[in-house]
Amino acid sequence: MKSQDPAVRDAPLAVNELSLRLQVIVMSGHETIRVLEVEVDASLPSSVQEGKSSEGKTEEAGARPEAGKQQAASVEAPSDAVQSLSPILPISVSLPQPPAATVPVTVQACPQVLSQENLATLMTGMLAQTGSLGQPLLIPISMAGSIGGQGGLAVLTLPTTNVATLSGLAAAAATQPANLLKLPFAGLQAATVLNSVQPPLQTSTQAVFQPPAGSIQPVQTALQQPCMAGLAINPINAASLGAQTQFLSSLTSSPIITNAMSNMAGITSQILTTTQGQVIGTLPLLVNPASLAGGAATSTLPLQGLQVQTVTPQLLLNTQGQIFAAVGNGAAAVAASAAVLPKPAVTPTPSKPTTQAPATAATQLPVVIAPQPSILKSTTSPSSSLPITCGDIAKVGQLTHQPASSEEGINLEEIREFAKNFKIRRLSLGLTQTQVGQALTATEGPAYSQSAICRFEKLDITPKSAQKLKPVLEKWLAEAEHWNQKGQQNLMEFVGGEPSKKRKRRTSFTPQAIEVLNSYFEKNSLPTGQEITEIAKELNYDREVVRVWFCNRRQTLKNTSKINIFQVQ
Amino acid sequence: MKSQDPAVRDAPLAVNELSLRLQVIVMSGHETIRVLEVEVDASLPSSVQEGKSSEGKTEEAGARPEAGKQQAASVEAPSDAVQSLSPILPISVSLPQPPAATVPVTVQACPQVLSQENLATLMTGMLAQTGSLGQPLLIPISMAGSIGGQGGLAVLTLPTTNVATLSGLAAAAATQPANLLKLPFAGLQAATVLNSVQPPLQTSTQAVFQPPAGSIQPVQTALQQPCMAGLAINPINAASLGAQTQFLSSLTSSPIITNAMSNMAGITSQILTTTQGQVIGTLPLLVNPASLAGGAATSTLPLQGLQVQTVTPQLLLNTQGQIFAAVGNGAAAVAASAAVLPKPAVTPTPSKPTTQAPATAATQLPVVIAPQPSILKSTTSPSSSLPITCGDIAKVGQLTHQPASSEEGINLEEIREFAKNFKIRRLSLGLTQTQVGQALTATEGPAYSQSAICRFEKLDITPKSAQKLKPVLEKWLAEAEHWNQKGQQNLMEFVGGEPSKKRKRRTSFTPQAIEVLNSYFEKNSLPTGQEITEIAKELNYDREVVRVWFCNRRQTLKNTSKINIFQVQ
DNA sequence: AGCATAAATAATAA
C-alpha cells in the first residue's frame, strides 16, 4: 500500500478533461440495485441516466431485528490504470426518492489515490430499516462526503440506516423545502492540480433535490442555490498522509421525493470529468412510490440515496474502474416503497452510454442524511488518517455509530476502518473476494471463503470474529501488496497458494453416506466409540466427523421433534 | 386453574349483546404495531376504527438470518373484564392495504370470556417477509377467525411480519373506508344458543374473492354489503366438547386486494357449523398486489385464507381460557405461495361436522391451516379436553403433526395445554414475554429469557425442556396472579425480581484470553489447582471457568488428535 | 442472501 500513494501522487494527471462517464452502482446489501451512468462535464451539470436496475430479492420475514450489525457492500471492479483525470469535479447527486421510506444516504468523497490497477469502489453504510404501519416508513438519507485533494477519489456512499432512527430526520427534512443534497464537490476546479500536493481546492456545489413541482414544493431553484450550507471540502494532500477528509452534511429533502424525481429536468447532476472520462456523479434513485392499493396514495415514501465516488483520474482510466454507489436500505422498506409507485416519472436526461433506466420518482419522504464515519485510510495502519470529518450528524444522529469504538476489548472503530480499508486495498489490487478467499483458504485454512471475505468487508460478522480475522487479512494483504509491487505476475502467483489449516473444512456427506448414517442412527442414536469407529471406517470418513455427525443428528432430532411433538393439529 | 372452568361454564352469559368492541392488535414480531378497535354489531356489519397505533421499532440490519427460529408475538393488552357479549357478532375488519406487500392477517374471533381483569389479545402467526426493490413485497394475508358465543372476546390477530409491510395496511385502513374484511360472522345468529349442546349446524358458505375487475377497483361498496358471503357460525356447545371445527379455505385474490375487497359482494365464504357451534370459515384475504413500480400492476397476489374458529361459549367464559387462532403458515411458504395466485377459484363446499377440510380452492399455494391444538382448557390439568378437532389440513398438510401426545413419559398434551394457558394467563395479567423473562431470569437464573418464554409458548422447544420449564412457569405464574389480586402494583413489584440461578451462562472468552490460555496449555495441559487459580486471576475469569476450559481443551485435543491418528488427512 | 447443518466449544453428567 505504502508505495502506491507516492506513485499516484507523482503520476501526471491530465487535467481539464471535459467529460467523464461514471458508472454508479447502487447496492442494497449484496444486490446491485441499479447502475447508473453519469456523464459529467467539468463545468456543466451532467445528466444522469439510469443504467439498468436489477431487482433486489425480497426476503424473509424473520423480522428479527438483531441490532447492531452493519453491512458493507463490496464491489469487485477490476481495475485498470486510469491515466489522468481532472482532479476535482463537481458532482451532483440527485437523490432518488424512496417511495415509502427515506433512505439514509451517505456521500463520501474518498480521496484516494488508486494505484494503476485500481479502481476502487467502496461501500459503506448499510442499514436496516423498518417501518411501522401507522407511519410511512421513513428512511433517512444521510450523506457523508469526504473528498480528498489530489488525484483523489471521491466516493459517495449512501449508507442508509435504520429507518426508525431516522424518522426524525425525515420529518425534518420534509418540512424543509429545499431538500437537497448539495455536494460540495461541485465547484471544484479542474484546475486543481491532481498531482500536486497542494491542498485541494474546494468548492462546493450543490446537489439539490428539487421537489417536483406538483405536490410539494417546488422548485428547481435549488440548482440556483449554490450550496447547502456548507459542505466545503478541502482536499488536501490527504494522500500523502493517508488521511482522508470527510465531510458530512445532512440535508433534509422535502417530503415528496417522487415529485422531485418527476421533475427530473430540474435536477442537476454534477459531473466529474476526467481525462479518462470517468466521472461519477450520483444520481437520484428512482423509486416508485407504490401506490397504495385502493387508496389515494397518501403515503409518502422513502427514497434512497446514491453514492457517488469520485475517483481520481488515475482511477478513472481504469478499464475496470467502476464506481459504485452503495445504497443501503432495508430491503423491506425499500421494497415496500418500490412496490407502490404510481406513476413514475422518469427524469432521465441525456445519457450517454450504456444502460440506463428511467427514473422513477415520487416520494414524499424525507431525505435524511446521516453522518458517517467515513474515513478511508489508504493504509491500514492506524492513526495517520486525518479524519477531518465534518461530521455533522444531521438530524438523525443515531445512525452514526460513533459509538465508542470498543466493546469487549475490541476496537470496533478500528475494525470498521480496517474493513473499509481492506476492501479498498483489495480492489486496488484488482482482487476479488473470491481470489482472496481462495488464497487465504490455501494459506490459512478453510474459514476464509469468499463468503467470509464478503462478510468481513460488510462487517456482517461478530466483532469477535472480525477481531480474529483482521490480523490474518491484514497480514495477507500486506503480502499481496508486496508482491504486487513486484509486478502483477508476482501477485497472481502469490494468490495461488498453499496449504491450509485452521478450522476443519466443512464435511459434505454424500447422500449415500447420510443414508447409512441415518440407518445407524435409527437403530442407535448414541453409538459407542467403538461403533463410531466402525461406522467411520465403513463410510470412509473421519471418525471425528462421524462422531460429530451423531451429536448434531441428536441435536437436530431434538430440535425438530419439539415441533412435531407439540404440534397438535 | 381448575376451578375456573366450571365457573365459567356456569356463568350466565348474556346473549344478544349488540355491540362488542374489539381491540385488534397487530404485531410484528414482538412489537405492537397497531391497535385497532372494532365495533361490532351483532346484526350489522361493524365498522372498524383505528384505535391507536404504536409504531414499531425499527431495527437493525443485522441481517443475520440465524435459521430456524420462530417468533411469536405477544400482545400486551391489559384487560378489563368484559361482561356479556353477544355470542356471535358480525365483525368486520378492515384490512389496511399493504402498500407493497400483502400481509398475512389472522383474524380470530375468540369467544372468550375474559376475566375481569382481562382483555386478551393474541398473536399468532408470524411471518417474515422481505421485499426487494424491484418487486413489491407480497405478504400474504390470511385470516383465521374463531368466534365464540357468550361474553367472549373476539381477538383478531394480525400477525404481521415485518413492519415495513404493514405500513401499507395502516395507510390503507385509514384511508379506506370501505375496505375491510368482513368476517363471516355477520349473520350469525345470536339466536344460536351458546350453551346448548346441540350438535353444530353446518352450513357452508363460500368465501369467494372476486378479483376486481379493473386493475384496481374501487369502491366502497363494500360497506354496503352486509357480509361477506357467508360465514355463518353456529355456535354450539362446542364448549362442552371442547371441540372445534376448523375450516379453511384459501382463496386467491386478485392482485389488488383492495379492489377485491371492495367487491366484497362477490366473495363467498363457506361456513361450517357444528353442533358445538364451531365454525370455521375461511375467507379470502385481501391482498393488494403491490403495483410494481412503474408498471401496470400486473401481478396478482396471493391471498390468504382465513380461518375462523368458533369457540364454544363455555370456553369463552374461562377467565383464563383464551382462544387463539393460530395461523400457521410457513412464513416463507405462505408468503411465497400467496404471491403466486392468479385467480383463485374458491370452491368451498359445505362441510359437515367436525373436521373438514375446507376447501381451498384454487390456490396454488398452500394455504395452510395449521391445526391447532385449540382446545383451551380452563384448567391446566390434563385430560378433560375433548379435542374434537376437526382438523383438516388444507393444502399444506405438512404443518400438522398430530402427534401422539405422550412421549418419553411426558404428557405432551398437558404441556400444550399449559403453554396455551400460560399465554392466556400471562396476557391476562398484562405481562409481556419480556417481563416474564426478566422476572424469571431474576428469580430462576438465566435460561428464562424472553426468547425462552416465547419458545415455550410456541412450544418451540423440546418436550424435555418444556417439561422442565413448565413447573417453573406454573409456579411463577401462580404467584404473579396471586400478587395481581392484591393489586397491579403488587404484581409489578413482583415482576421486578431477585437473584438468579440455573445453568451458568455460557462464557465467551475473548480472543486475547484464549491466546493466553492456549499458551499455558501448550506449556502444561494439566495445570494444578494452584496454577488454574493463578491463570484465572490473571485473566480475570472465574476459576471454575478456567478449569473447565482446560478440561475441554484436553478433550478437544484428544478428539482431534485421534483423527490424525486414525485417519488420513 | 438464507438455509441446513458441520464444526467448535462451554457446560454438564457420569
Next chain:
DNA sequence: TTATTATTTATGCT
C-alpha cells in the same frame, strides 16, 4: 477423565 449435551458459529449451497 470421559462422554454428552447445549449453544454458538459459520460453512457450503443454491
